[in-house]
Amino acid sequence: MFMDVVRKRKSVREYADTPIPDDVLREILEAARLAPSAKNLQEWKFIVVRDERTKRALIEVAKGQRFVGEAAAVIAGVATYTSYTMTNGIPACHVDLAIAMEHIALAAAEKGIGTCWIGAFYQDKARKLLGVPDDCLVVALMTLGYPKAPLVAEEKRRKSMEEILCRECYC
Numbered sequence: 185m186f187m188d189v190v191r192k193r194k195s196v197r198e199y200a201d202t203p204i205p206d207d208v209l210r211e212i213l214e215a216a217r218l219a220p221s222a223k224n225l226q227e228w229k230f231i232v233v234r235d236e237r238t239k240r241a242l243i244e245v246a247k248g249q250r251f252v253g254e255a256a257a258v259i260a261g262v263a264t265y266t267s268y269t270m271t272n273g274i275p276a277c278h279v280d281l282a283i284a285m286e287h288i289a290l291a292a293a294e295k296g297i298g299t300c301w302i303g304a305f306y307q308d309k310a311r312k313l314l315g316v317p318d319d320c321l322v323v324a325l326m327t328l329g330y331p332k333a334p335l336v337a338e339e340k341r342r343k344s345m346e347e348i349l350c351r352e353c354y355c
């Protein structure tokens with residue numbers, strides 16, 4: 185059930201030393217490939233990092249977050265065209281990559297694989313390490329791996345529905 189997966193997904197920062205099989209990773213990436221994007225532009229690349237040395241280097245890129253080096257894989261979500269701003273004034277690439285990366289997180293959770301969004305990283309260092317061209321943007325990194333403690337649906341620290349829900353107009 186979709187809502188079970190939503191409830192199970194949480195930020196995982198402790199990973200078991202178990203690799204993710206290729207076919208499982210491929211299916212998770214398929215969820216990103218199928219994600220919607222503004223004008224269906226699909227201006228994105230997903231860099232899968234599994235090399236130990238590159239993962240270790242990513243720790244520094246991510247301001248010393250050690251678990252980045254301990255995950256089985258790190259996926260960098262890269263916007264390959266950053267100049268399209270939607271009529272609403274929002275740059276499309278930020279939205280598009282966020283959707284695709286969350287598809288990855290949910291697809292992973294469904295398979296019992298933990299993820300963590302990483303927004304705290306240096307753009308210039310990430311680009312340099314991963315060979316990303318200057319006109320592209322690394323929108324997010326995401327760690328993936330089997331969690332030390334299995335994923336289970338648990339209560340989340342979230343605002344109540346009353347606090348966030350407005351009916352008909354902003355309140």
Ligand SMILES: Cc1cc2nc3c(=O)[nH]c(=O)nc-3n(C[C@H](O)[C@H](O)[C@H](O)COP(=O)(O)O)c2cc1C
Pocket residue numbers: 193194195196197249300301302303304305340
């Ligand atoms: C865009 C974004 C960037 C984030 N960056 C980081 C990060 O750099 N490091 C980290 O440990 N967690 C990061 N997180 C995880 C959030 O702290 C986490 O999603 C939030 O506290 C809710 O917890 P949950 O994911 O367990 O439900 C990020 C989450 C998002 C959505």
